[in-house]
Amino acid sequence: MTRNCNENGLWTNPICHPTNEWFSLSLPPHQSPQRNTNPILHGTTAPSSTMANLTTISLSSTSSLWYHCTKPNSLFNLRHSSPTSRTITSMAAATATKVIPSIIVGGGRVGKALQDMGGGGDLLVKRGEPVPIDFPGPILVCTRNDDLDAVLQSTPQSRWSDLVFFQNGMLEPWFESKGLGDADQVLAYFAVSKLGEPPVDGITDTNPEGLTAAFGKWGSAVAARLQAGGLSCKVLEKEPFEKQMLEKLIWIAAFMLVGARHPGATVGVVEKDFRSEVGSLIEELASAAAAEKGIVFEKGIEDRLCAYARAVSHFPTAVKEFKWRNGWFYSLTEKAIAQGKQDLCPLHTAWLKELNIVQ
Structure with a gap:
């Protein structure tokens, strides 16, 4: 990752920065792709x-x-x-x-x-x-x-x-x-x-x-x-954990792709100057993930993911480790097309092609 958080740097941040290892962001579970609502994080705590x-x-x-x-x-x-x-x-x-x-x-x-x-x-x-x-x-x-x-x-x-x-x-x-x-x-x-x-x-x-x-x-x-x-x-437990994992995945895929469309843009710049773009992509990917997994995300997913972006505003952006990140969403696109169905991630697909990441 272009100074993206690598898997070894768990920041689990979508980005593994060479000098900053943030372990990514999985946000609260059960969200439907709606915006501007108060986030609520549910889950069990330690024993x-x-x-x-x-x-x-x-x-x-x-x-x-x-x-x-x-x-x-x-x-x-x-x-x-x-x-x-x-x-x-x-x-x-x-x-x-x-x-x-x-x-x-x-x-x-x-x-x-x-x-x-x-x-x-x-x-x-x-x-x-x-x-x-x-x-x-x-x-x-x-x-x-x-x-x-x-x-x-x-x-x-x-x-x-x-x-x-x-x-x-x-x-x-x-x-x-x-x-x-x-x-x-x-x-x-x-x-x-x-x-x-x-x-x-x-x-x-x-x-x-x-x-x-x-x-x-x-x-x-x-x-x-x-x-x-x-x-x-x-x-x-498994279900709330999976939802948080998917939110983290959406964060990485959305912010890295939007940032790649604007060379030099950090995560903070994407959140501040390209909020409409990243918000639309978050909504699209959340909808596709929810449909694929049969889950419902909590309301406020965009707010939570943008809050995380503000917390790591200086991190650079780039589409990296495609197989493990954006590639999962593109596999949903390929499956839908093969079945003669509509692409659930048209914006994601269009921007991947724009950057020559897929053909």
Whole structure:
């Protein structure tokens, strides 16, 4: 990605910036493609045993939280500033959360940040190295999407059920092709500017409680690790998680494509100067995704996605990792045309052709 967030940088941001790893944005579930409505994010949170250790803090208009756990038993350090007041759920102390030792696949910014959140008992496995069969706990996969086949080959099949994927984009077709079923996933909305630096939570003005979400049998363990690092994380069931995943996918596909039509435009420029274009595309893609998956998004999807764009306004735009992002929507177009039906994403298709991304 042209300085787009790569899968390894979970920002899950649609963009993986070379100096900023934001873990993308999946916004609240159940949205119908309507605009200018108040967003509501539903979903289950971490187990009560974990939530009991959480403290809600209201910050003034001149400050926000940036927690960094320097040692397993240290308190979080407060710094960073923000023009808006926000309410953040955070850990009162690192000692309140038990972090399960894990295998971390990928030694990039995200993998290193996850390792720093642990208590020193994690095992870091770099790309190409075998994943041991006798190390219990979750296996946190923090590589690029295109490296996933290699990761699977390096992991004993008996441990596949312990894999937790932090990648951006639409992974379901790949999961199905590998027989992974409802694999554990994390929608990560935090940024890691440089290797070794503490992550910064991705909080928006419409979702001050944070957007990061985890799904699967290791969901609570992942949430505990992130909370130990001062980050927000909720644990969701399959349906609400899928809706948030699709919102994140829509954000990446829409903002990157509109930005590519206006060379040099950042995510913030797209949100500010080309709101009509991106709003129309968001509505179109949300409608197509809802029809394909048989779901209903919550109202206010455009507002939520634009709020996220404002939170990462300096990020550059470019259509990258087509197979995992815009390619999923184009596959819906190809399927409809093959069946003699109307294209559900005509604007998306026209702009892809305009940029010679598809023929």
